[in-house]
Amino acid sequence: xxxxxxxxxxxxxxxxxxxxxxxxxxxxxxxxxxxxxxxxxxxxxxxxxxxxxxxxxxxxxxxxxxxxxxxxxxxxxxxxxxxxxxxxxxxxxxxxxxxxxxxxxxxxxxxxxxxxxxxxxxxxxxxxxxxxxxxxxxxxxxxxxxxxxxxxxxxxxxxxxxxxxxxxxxxxxxxxxxxxxxxxxxxxxxxxxxxxxxxxxxxxxxxxxxxxxxxxxxxxxxxxxxxxxxxxxxxxxxxxxxxxxxxxxxxxxxxxxxxxxxxxxxxxxxxxxxxxxxxxxxxxxxxxxxxxxxxxxxxxxxxxxxxxxxxxxxxxxxxxxxxxxxxxxxxxxxxxxxxxxx
Amino acid sequence: xxxxxxxxxxxxxxxxxxxxxxxxxxxxxxxxxxxxxxxxxxxxxxxxxxxxxxxxxxxxxxxxxxxxxxxxxxxxxxxxxxxxxxxxxxxxxxxxxxxxxxxxxxxxxxxxxxxxxxxxxxxxxxxxxxxxxxxxxxxxxxxxxxxxxxxxxxxxxxxxxxxxxxxxxxxxxxxxxxxxxxxxxxxxxxxxxxxxxxxxxxxxxxxxxxxxxxxxxxxxxxxxxxxxxxxxxxxxxxxxxxxxxxxxxxxxxxxxxxxxxxxxxxxxxxxxxxxxxxxxxxxxxxxxxxxxxxxxxxxxxxxxxxxxxxxxxxxxxxxxxxxxxxxxxxxxxxxxxxxxxx
DNA sequence: ATTATGAATGTAAGCGCTTACAAATATGTT
DNA sequence: AACATATTTGTAAGCGCTTACATTCATAAT
Numbered sequence: 001x002x003x004x005x006x007x008x009x010x011x012x013x014x015x016x017x018x019x020x021x022x023x024x025x026x027x028x029x030x031x032x033x034x035x036x037x038x039x040x041x042x043x044x045x046x047x048x049x050x051x052x053x054x055x056x057x058x059x060x061x062x063x064x065x066x067x068x069x070x071x072x073x074x075x076x077x078x079x080x081x082x083x084x085x086x087x088x089x090x091x092x093x094x095x096x097x098x099x100x101x102x103x104x105x106x107x108x109x110x111x112x113x114x115x116x117x118x119x120x121x122x123x124x125x126x127x128x129x130x131x132x133x134x135x136x137x138x139x140x141x142x143x144x145x146x147x148x149x150x151x152x153x154x155x156x157x158x159x160x161x162x163x164x165x166x167x168x169x170x171x172x173x174x175x176x177x178x179x180x181x182x183x184x185x186x187x188x189x190x191x192x193x194x195x196x197x198x199x200x201x202x203x204x205x206x207x208x209x210x211x212x213x214x215x216x217x218x219x220x221x222x223x224x225x226x227x228x229x230x231x232x233x234x235x236x237x238x239x240x241x242x243x244x245x246x247x248x249x250x251x252x253x254x255x256x257x258x259x260x261x262x263x264x265x266x267x268x269x270x271x272x273x274x275x276x277x278x279x280x281x282x283x284x285x286x287x288x289x290x291x292x293x294x295x296x297x298x299x300x301x302x303x304x305x306x307x308x309x310x311x312x313x314x315x316x317x318x319x320x321x322x323x324x325x326x327x328x329x330x331x332x333x334x335x336x337x338x339x340x341x342x
Numbered sequence: 343x344x345x346x347x348x349x350x351x352x353x354x355x356x357x358x359x360x361x362x363x364x365x366x367x368x369x370x371x372x373x374x375x376x377x378x379x380x381x382x383x384x385x386x387x388x389x390x391x392x393x394x395x396x397x398x399x400x401x402x403x404x405x406x407x408x409x410x411x412x413x414x415x416x417x418x419x420x421x422x423x424x425x426x427x428x429x430x431x432x433x434x435x436x437x438x439x440x441x442x443x444x445x446x447x448x449x450x451x452x453x454x455x456x457x458x459x460x461x462x463x464x465x466x467x468x469x470x471x472x473x474x475x476x477x478x479x480x481x482x483x484x485x486x487x488x489x490x491x492x493x494x495x496x497x498x499x500x501x502x503x504x505x506x507x508x509x510x511x512x513x514x515x516x517x518x519x520x521x522x523x524x525x526x527x528x529x530x531x532x533x534x535x536x537x538x539x540x541x542x543x544x545x546x547x548x549x550x551x552x553x554x555x556x557x558x559x560x561x562x563x564x565x566x567x568x569x570x571x572x573x574x575x576x577x578x579x580x581x582x583x584x585x586x587x588x589x590x591x592x593x594x595x596x597x598x599x600x601x602x603x604x605x606x607x608x609x610x611x612x613x614x615x616x617x618x619x620x621x622x623x624x625x626x627x628x629x630x631x632x633x634x635x636x637x638x639x640x641x642x643x644x645x646x647x648x649x650x651x652x653x654x655x656x657x658x659x660x661x662x663x664x665x666x667x668x669x670x671x672x673x674x675x676x677x678x679x680x681x682x683x684x
Numbered sequence: 685a686t687t688a689t690g691a692a693t694g695t696a697a698g699c700g701c702t703t704a705c706a707a708a709t710a711t712g713t714t
Numbered sequence: 715a716a717c718a719t720a721t722t723t724g725t726a727a728g729c730g731c732t733t734a735c736a737t738t739c740a741t742a743a744t
Contacts, residue, residue, distance in 0.1 A: 007485050009700055020724045025702060035722060050484065055461035056407075057700035059398040060729045067462070075442075076427050081417045088444065092451075097458045099441045100417075102430065109434070116439045119397035120409070120462065142392060143349050228625050257629050264631070283570050287599050289606070289631055351730055362694045367732060377692060399730035402699045 008049040016045035028053065059121040067097045068310060069117030070126040073105045073195075077226065077254050078282040080128070083150070086303030087126065094311050096123070105225070107194055111136055118143055124314040126150055126306060130157055131196040146313035146320065150306045152197055153324045160313070160320030162306040166197045169295045169327040170204030170249075173277055176293075176329060177247050178212045181338035182275065185209065186220040186245035188234040188255045198223075201251055201279065220245060224255070231258020232265075239266060239274075246274060246338045253278035253285045253294055260288050260334065271336035281330050290333030297327050350391040358387040370395065401463035409439050410652060411459030412468040415447045415537075419568065419596050420624040422470070425492070428645030429468065436653050438465070447567070449536050453478055460487050466656040468492055468648060472499055473538040488655035488662065492648045494539055495666045502655070502662030504648040508539045511637045511669040512546030512591075515619055518635075518671060519589050520554045523680035524617065527551065528562040528587035530576040530597045540565075543593055543621065562587060566597070573600020574607075581608060581616075588616060588680045595620035595627045595636055602630050602676065613678035623672050632675030639669050 014021045019038060026033045027042040034042070045051075059065045068091055072080045088098040099117060103110035114136055117125060125140065125147040137159070140147050149161035177185065187205055190198040206216035220241055224230040231254060238248055239262075250256035256278030263270045270276055270290055278285050278294035285292040302325045312318035356363045361380060368375045369384040376384070387393075401407045410433055414422045430440040441459060445452035456478055459467060467482065467489040479501070482489050491503035519527065529547055532540040548558035562583055566572040573592060577600065580590055592598035598620030605612045612618055612632055620627050620636035627634040644667045654660035 010702095011700075021701075022703075022725080023723060026723090029702080033722080038723080050481065052457055052461055052481070052485075054402070054700050055458075056398040056401040056463050057729090058461075058702075060396070060402060060699095060731090061701040061703080063702095063729075065398075067458075074427070075417065075423045076420075077423065078418075078420060081419065081423070085416070085418050085444065085446070089446070097455070098443060099462075101440060101442070102427065104427075104431070113439070115394055116397075116409075119394055120441075121396075121398050139392065139394075143394075228629065257625075261629055284626065284629070287570065287603055287626070288629055352732095353730075363731075364695080364733075365693060368693085371732080375692080380692080396730050399699090400732075402701090402729095403731040403733080405699075405732090 007054075008051045009054070010051075013042065013045045013049055013051050016049060017042045065121035065123055066095055067099055067120070067122050068124050068126065068307075068314070069114075069120075069122035070098060070100045071110055071113045071117070072100065072102050072128055073110075074226070075100075075102045078284065079226070079252060079254070079280055080151075082282070083299035083303035083306075086300040087150075087307045088303075090304045090307035091311070094307070096311065105191070105195070107132060115139070118145055124148070124310045126310060128152075129196045130154065130159070130161070131194050131199075146310065148306055148310045148313065148320065150302060152200075153322060155322045155324075157322075160309065160322050162302060162309055162323045162325065164297065164302075164325045164327045166200035167204040167207065169297075170201040170279065171208045172204075172327075173279070173293075173295050173329055174205040174208035174249060175211070176331070177249060177275065177277060177335065178208060178214070180275075180335065182247035183214065183338065184243055184245045185214070185247050185249060186238045186241065187222070187249045187251070188231055188238070188259060189221060189223050189251040190226050190255070191223050198251055205249055226252060226254050228254055228258040228261065231255035232262035233258075235259035235262040235276075236266065239268065244274075247335075248274060248276050250276065250278050253280045253282050253292060256292050256294070256334070257284050257288050260290075260292070271334050273339060275335045275338075277335055285330070286332070288334075293332045293335035294330050295327050296330045298325055301325055349396075350393045351396070352393075355384065355387045355391055355393050358391060359384045397463075407463035407465055408437060409441055409462070409464050410466050410468065410649075410656070411456075411462075411464035412440060412442045413452055413455045413459065414442065414444050414470055415452075416568070417442075417444045420626065421568075421594060421596070421622055422493075424624070425641035425645035425648075428642040429649045430645075432646050432649035433653070436649070438653065447533070447537070449474060457481070460485055466490070466652045468652060470494075471538045472496065472501070472503070473536050473541075488652065490648055490652045490655065490662065492644060494542075495664060497664045497666075499664075502651065502664045504644060504651055504665040504667065506639065506644075506667045506669045508542035509546040509549065511639075512543040512621065513550045514546075514669075515621070515635075515637050515671055516547040516550035516591060517553070518673070519591060519617065519619060519677065520550060520556070522617075522677065524589035525556060525680065526585055526587045527556070527589050527591060528580045528583065529564070529591045529593070530573055530580070530601060531563060531565050531593040532568050532597070533565050540593055547591055568594060568596050570596055570600040570603065573597035574604035575600075577601035577604040577618075578608065581610065586616075589677075590616060590618050592618065592620050595622045595624050595634055598634050598636070598676070599626050599630050602632075602634070613676050615681060617677045617680075619677055627672070628674070630676075635674045635677035636672050637669050638672045640667055643667055 101113040153163040192199045209216040222234040278292040281294045281296035285294045443455040495505040534540045551558040564576040620634040623636045623638035627636045
């Protein structure tokens with residue numbers, strides 16, 4: 001309800017220090033413009049009144065907030081956490097504050113959150129992946145809010161992105177799976193609807209299959225939400241498919257962890273009977289047993305570079321370049337040669 | 343730089359619709375106050391201009407933002423993710439937007455984030471744990487910002503909290519550990535400095551020991567940051583202690599997972615040689631093998647109740663009650679009888 | 685027809701801050 | 715000493731919105 005009522009304002013400080021509001025404002029924003037003696041007096045008044053500037057007012061007057069917004073699909077697992085933490089740290093160093101909200105993978109909520117952040121004066125936005133309504137991009141343009149896509153990289157897109165090629169990264173992993181002899185391959189993917197990362201990863205698998213004269217259309221594919229439980233469910237389903245797949249490629253480590261857990265329950269030996277792979281190389285991947293063969297994504301590097309680039313865009317120093325981050329295969333025990341190859 | 347420059351304002355809409363700004367404002371905020379015909383006209387203008395209200399201005403004028411802020415210690419692991427997701431969902435349903443920031447367990451950063459959120463017009467704040475500088479609480483009072491502590495519960499504190507007694511919950515677990523015969527107990531705790539949850543958990547263990555005529559001061563205690571790696575490091579150290587502890591109680595599941603991993607590496611059989619326990623019951627706990635005996639915290643319930651209570655406070659319907667959430671022991675395979683008990 | 689009543693709309697005063705511009709003061713030059 | 719120039723400070727006009735209050739208009743009661 002009533003909030004700032006009793007909080008001191010710029011005016012109060014000005015009076016207390018016996019100067020004009022302009023001088024106080026300058027003390028706070030460009031101290032070198034005001035002479036030491038008065039600055040001291042002003043700062044003292046600020047201290048003793050416990051004054052904090054009202055951001056809404058500042059944003060409105062200056063049309064600048066030093067705030068960056070990020071909308072991520074979920075906070076519910078570690079996928080975005082690490083990269084975002086680094087993103088925030090980098091922003092902080094440059095004097096920006098990060099505000100995060102999550103969309104629960106729902107495009108409508110995402111749109112709402114984007115508007116909320118823009119309306120709140122965000123100077124720039126970090127978005128995950130490219131896929132979203134064109135109207136949103138138009139909206140951002142109208143408000144002249146620079147935005148940067150992360151967790152994806154596609155230089156052919158009109159908007160800048162910092163990330164990696166999900167297709168290539170997953171392709172490389174699938175190639176490895178095929179190289180060690182697997183022919184009957186199944187995949188547990190995240191929902192591809194409105195999720196270009198998930199789409200590209202499926203694409204990567206299919207491409208690798210095609211490259212090796214396997215019928216990509218024969219890929220047994222289950223789409224599900226990114227949940228351990230769901231990964232487990234999907235794995236169980238896949239184990240009923242005949243002929244049974246010898247390798248299950250998962251859209252990320254969370255799904256793979258679920259698959260692994262279900263394999264334990266079903267007493268299916270991993271990797272002797274079935275190989276399982278993940279994607280992301282979050283901590284989870286190393287902890288499960290057998291440890292997951294996966295694609296390592298340098299989340300921290302991505303977060304840092306995204307922050308730097310977005311700041312450059314916000315400050316008008318960059319038009320928005322796309323930056324490619326290199327992923328690499330991490331071979332651990334969950335992948336082995338296909339059993340029936342011998 | 344210049345952002346909202348070309349975006350339409352209330353004034354533009356008013357002109358386009360041939361009404362006053364007051365009417366447009368009313369259309370947007372209390373539609374029933376304006377007659378159907380004009381409302382239609384106004385809404386049409388809003389649509390065709392692609393108007394979105396400027397939040398900074400709205401906040402400043404109305405002194406109300408429908409925004410709730412949350413400052414969590416870290417986004418880097420799952421501990422807070424789940425509860426926060428539910429918190430956000432509940433807020434959304436009630437028409438509030440959640441803005442999150444993370445403090446990296448640093449009190450100074452936390453303070454800065456709190457100020458940032460308040461300055462940005464947050465109507466209320468969710469804080470994790472009680473321990474923080476008194477100045478911050480004074481600041482919140484001065485600005486009349488309701489705040490709610492979560493992940494802790496202590497009815498004796500002057501401020502409302504939604505959570506559980508970390509002492510009791512951990513005490514119950516420790517009691518169980520002792521009951522199955524363990525006498526040489528070690529603990530890997532999170533940094534207790536400025537973290538009342540960590541402190542209370544240590545307290546819980548000590549209390550349980552004292553209750554069972556064990557020397558609580560003899561508890562071998564390692565404090566570390568909440569990292570899998572650190573948990574592993576600490577476990578290695580503990581295994582060098584002589585006489586070697588038979589049970590390692592960890593401050594949370596993340597540390598326990600690290601301990602477990604290290605045990606694997608050291609070829610120490612869990613739970614045959616050493617028992618390990620966690621806290622939180624995040625997904626990780628069930629995935630590692632052996633699965634962790636831990637304390638289940640109903641994060642979702644906590645998130646939901648926290649949201650409801652905080653909204654009530656913001657809307658002046660509650661003075662701020664404290665709500666206790668029940669935790670429960672989850673016994674899995676990582677805890678067994680002490681080996682040398684026989 | 686006149687007036688009381690209530691609903692719909694308009695008017696305009698802020699909300700707390702930044703910043704262009706003006707004024708005052710200090711510094712340096714000749 | 716007189717002036718040009720640079721530095722420091724003040725003045726006041728917004729930024730886009732909400733809302734108390736005033737006004738207008740429609741309806742109903744007399």
